[in-house]
Amino acid sequence: MGCKVMETNREDDIISSSECMKYNKGVKHLCETGIANVPKKYIFPVSQRNDENEVVLSLKLPTIDFAELQGPNRHNVLDSLSEACENYGFFQVINHGISNDTIENMIDVSRRFFQQPMEERSKYMSNDVRAPVRYGTSFNQSKDSVFCWRDFLKLNCHSMEDSLPHWPTSPADFRDSLFEYTKQNKYLFLKIMEAIVETLGIVQTTGENESDENDNVLKDFVSKEFENGSHLMVINCYPACPQPELTLGIPPHSDYGFLTLLLQDEVEGLQIQHEGQWLTVEPNPNSFVVNVGDHLEIFSNGRYKSVLHRAVVNAERSRTSVASLHSMPVTNMVRPSPTLIDEDNPRRYLDTDFATFVDFISTRELKEKDFLDSRKC
Ligand SMILES: O=C(O)CCC(=O)C(=O)O
Numbered sequence: 211m212g213c214k215v216m217e218t219n220r221e222d223d224i225i226s227s228s229e230c231m232k233y234n235k236g237v238k239h240l241c242e243t244g245i246a247n248v249p250k251k252y253i254f255p256v257s258q259r260n261d262e263n264e265v266v267l268s269l270k271l272p273t274i275d276f277a278e279l280q281g282p283n284r285h286n287v288l289d290s291l292s293e294a295c296e297n298y299g300f301f302q303v304i305n306h307g308i309s310n311d312t313i314e315n316m317i318d319v320s321r322r323f324f325q326q327p328m329e330e331r332s333k334y335m336s337n338d339v340r341a342p343v344r345y346g347t348s349f350n351q352s353k354d355s356v357f358c359w360r361d362f363l364k365l366n367c368h369s370m371e372d373s374l375p376h377w378p379t380s381p382a383d384f385r386d387s388l389f390e391y392t393k394q395n396k397y398l399f400l401k402i403m404e405a406i407v408e409t410l411g412i413v414q415t416t417g418e419n420e421s422d423e424n425d426n427v428l429k430d431f432v433s434k435e436f437e438n439g440s441h442l443m444v445i446n447c448y449p450a451c452p453q454p455e456l457t458l459g460i461p462p463h464s465d466y467g468f469l470t471l472l473l474q475d476e477v478e479g480l481q482i483q484h485e486g487q488w489l490t491v492e493p494n495p496n497s498f499v500v501n502v503g504d505h506l507e508i509f510s511n512g513r514y515k516s517v518l519h520r521a522v523v524n525a526e527r528s529r530t531s532v533a534s535l536h537s538m539p540v541t542n543m544v545r546p547s548p549t550l551i552d553e554d555n556p557r558r559y560l561d562t563d564f565a566t567f568v569d570f571i572s573t574r575e576l577k578e579k580d581f582l583d584s585r586k587c
């Protein structure tokens with residue numbers, strides 16, 4: 211659904227405190243009030259914008275066939291997986307086993323959540339980054355000098371018993387759709403993590419392909435480290451924007467966890483940085499875009515890369531995406547796996563935990579890979 215367009219002058223360029231209040235209600239609300247121009251608060255410096263003159267190439271991400279990963283071809287798929295994590299930090303997963311219905315319901319209920327009146331959405335507005343459910347706007351609303359063209363709903367999915375009672379009850383099917391999706395998403399994450407741990411060669415396996423014993427060793431390792439791990443779902447809403455070239459849906463950043471499983475609708479918008487260039491990831495219905503997060507870069511002692519990515523917006527269509535960020539339990543320390551440190555490969559990152567990350571983001575405007583850089587030895 212697009213922004214209502216009406217005639218305005220540029221008085222909205224002067225940011226008074228009442229203007230700020232208006233922006234804090236989110237960009238969806240701003241669009242609903244009717245705007246013809248992007249207010250100054252959302253205009254990025256030229257150097258950070260999506261350069262209109264630059265030819266942005268489309269990228270077909272390396273593809274991991276999840277069904278094949280479970281069969282006799284596992285070894286080849288593991289090679290592709292390891293190459294994708296080293297060279298792109300991104301890959302797409304097809305044949306993942308999550309039903310079309312579950313995926314379509316997730317996107318559909320997310321859209322309907324944001325289409326509700328402001329009063330319904332605003333019930334979940336909070337500045338508390340630890341709140342079980344939080345509606346917000348931009349990237350880090352309390353710190354961003356320029357706001358980006360995004361509203362989000364963040365939901366804690368790890369301690370379900372504590373979080374679920376706080377989840378929205380409107381639309382009526384919201385909780386059921388999310389519950390089913392998060393359960394299956396977590397299972398998929400654990401299975402992909404088993405494969406990633408195998409590619410890193412950090413658990414002692416028998417060295418034989420397709421051995422049940424190997425399967426169990428991997429399963430036990432991953433379940434011990436991640437079964438009770440953190441799981442944050444971020445539902446992103448990028449309304450259509452009257453001047454998309456002036457702003458960004460989400461500025462360049464890396465994700466803090468081990469892996470992010472991203473579901474996007476059919477509207478293009480995600481771009482990743484690869485060899486110094488921004489590349490647009492073509493949406494592939496029914497697949498997941500998976501990216502390496504900061505914690506996996508640390509855990510792999512730098513072998514796998516947490517890559518910068520961003521989202522651009524467009525004038526015609528609103529875009530919805532759902533990012534599921536998975537990591538170890540929030541109280542755990544994340545550190546380079548000792549098996550990946552030796553004389554030739556010294557430790558490259560300091561230990562870190564979730565509290566350090568929260569302290570870091572609450573004291574500054576987060577830029578690009580600042581947090582990860584702060585953890586380098
Ligand atoms: O919407 C997208 O394509 C990217 C979202 C994202 O990077 C995030 O939520 O961390």
Ligand SMILES: [Fe+2]
Nearest residue numbers: 463464465519
């Ligand atoms: Fe991200």
